[in-house]
Structures are given as C-alpha cells and as structure tokens.
Amino acid sequence: MEITMFSETGAAWVAAAVAVGAFVLTILQTRIAKAAVDHAKEVHLDQMQPYVFADIRSAEHTKGLAMLVVCNEGPTVATYVHIKFSRPLVIERGPDDPPLGEWKIKSLPPGAQFVRPLGAMVTFLGSNGDSPVQVTVDAHGLYSNEKLETLTYELDLPQLKKTSAAGKTISHAAEALESMAKTLKAANPGQK
Structure with missing residues (x-):
C-alpha cells in the first residue's frame, strides 16, 4: 500500500x-x-547642489581689514544668492557708506568667493561687535533650478573681538624662496 x-x-x-x-x-x-x-x-x-555660506573674517593679505566673504564650495553654480543679516552692519569705509543689511549676488561659480570690505577690523567690531548677528543665506541651484534649503546661523562677533589673525610675514617669503632655491639646486646639480 x-x-x-x-x-x-x-x-x-x-x-x-x-x-x-x-x-x-x-x-x-x-x-x-x-x-x-x-x-x-x-x-x-x-x-550636485551649490553650497553657499557667508563669513566675516580678516583679509588674507591685510589682517587689519574686516571682510564679508561669500563662498560657494559646491560643484555647480549658485544663482540668485541673497545674504541677509538680522541687523544692518555698520560699514566704516567712507562717509557715505550705508549700513549693510543684505547682499544680492546674481551668480556665484563653484569654488568662487566674493569679498566685500567692511572697513578696519577694530572699527568694524567697535561698531558691530557687541552681539552676535544672524545670517540667512538663500540661493538657487543651477543644476536643479530650484531654491536651495535656507541656511540660518549666527556669526559670533563678540568672540571675533577675542581672536587674533596672524598673517604671513617677510620671513615666510624668505623661507619659501630658500626652499625653492634648494629644489632648483637639487634638480640641476651642475648649476650654481
């Protein structure tokens, strides 16, 4: 069975x-x-989106000069960049300079930075450095042609008063020239 x-x-x-x-x-x-x-x-x-931000810092070659720097560290062009401050910044470059409340930039290529002088760092911080300032960054991405996420953050101006920005000096240039001379001498041993 x-x-x-x-x-x-x-x-x-x-x-x-x-x-x-x-x-x-x-x-x-x-x-x-x-x-x-x-x-x-x-x-x-x-x-593929741009990454745009704003900062206040000392000028690279003139450390006593305050600069507003707007950078795009993304891989594509940022368009319709709009930097806005929570309160207008007093600029001490000339007698007719109005306070800076916003800065509009039509386009900012990848890797680019736009720099705007704000006056002597000591004077700028004396006029603006009593409290932090809030920065709002708006922009559009060229790749997607749409508005990017709004960035809002604080720049701590009172803390900036306590920092020291050291620049390169003539001794740095001399060291660089000596290094170049050694490299050239090593590449051409028969030359004096």
Whole structure:
C-alpha cells in the first residue's frame, strides 16, 4: 500500500501558495529597489547642489581689514544668492557708506568667493561687535533650478573681538624662496 502525502488537489494548493508568496516577494523587492533608486537620485541631486555660506573674517593679505566673504564650495553654480543679516552692519569705509543689511549676488561659480570690505577690523567690531548677528543665506541651484534649503546661523562677533589673525610675514617669503632655491639646486646639480 502506497501512502501519498498530498493529493493532487493539495499539491495544487501548495503550488498556488508558493506562487502567491513568490509574487508578493517580487512586489516587495520591486518596491525596495525603487526606493533605493529614488534615494540614489536624491543623493546625486544633493551632491550636485551649490553650497553657499557667508563669513566675516580678516583679509588674507591685510589682517587689519574686516571682510564679508561669500563662498560657494559646491560643484555647480549658485544663482540668485541673497545674504541677509538680522541687523544692518555698520560699514566704516567712507562717509557715505550705508549700513549693510543684505547682499544680492546674481551668480556665484563653484569654488568662487566674493569679498566685500567692511572697513578696519577694530572699527568694524567697535561698531558691530557687541552681539552676535544672524545670517540667512538663500540661493538657487543651477543644476536643479530650484531654491536651495535656507541656511540660518549666527556669526559670533563678540568672540571675533577675542581672536587674533596672524598673517604671513617677510620671513615666510624668505623661507619659501630658500626652499625653492634648494629644489632648483637639487634638480640641476651642475648649476650654481
């Protein structure tokens, strides 16, 4: 006597259940794959956006001069850049300079920085450095042609009063020239 575990009808039900399970898993895998692709597209788009910020710092070659620096460290052009301060900054460059409440820049290429002099650092901080100033940065990305996320942060001007910005001196230039001379002499041993 032969014993079978399933009848033909039972086998058909098992096959149908396996097919339905496979179908459900395929739908889940498709949804997971679509979500992964959508996420990858979003990450790619985010990586292609400009990254614009503003800072107040000493001029690179003239340490006593306060500068407003607006930079784009992203890989694409930023357009319609709008820098706004929570209170206007007093600029002491000339008698007719109005306070600076905002700065609009039509476009800012990748890696570029726009620099605006604000006057002598001591005078600028004397007029503006009693409290932090909030900066709001708005811009559009050229790649996606849409408004980027607004950046809002504080520049701690009272803390800037307590810092010292050391610049390069003539001794740095002399050291660089000596290093260049040694390199050239090593590259051309027969030359004096």
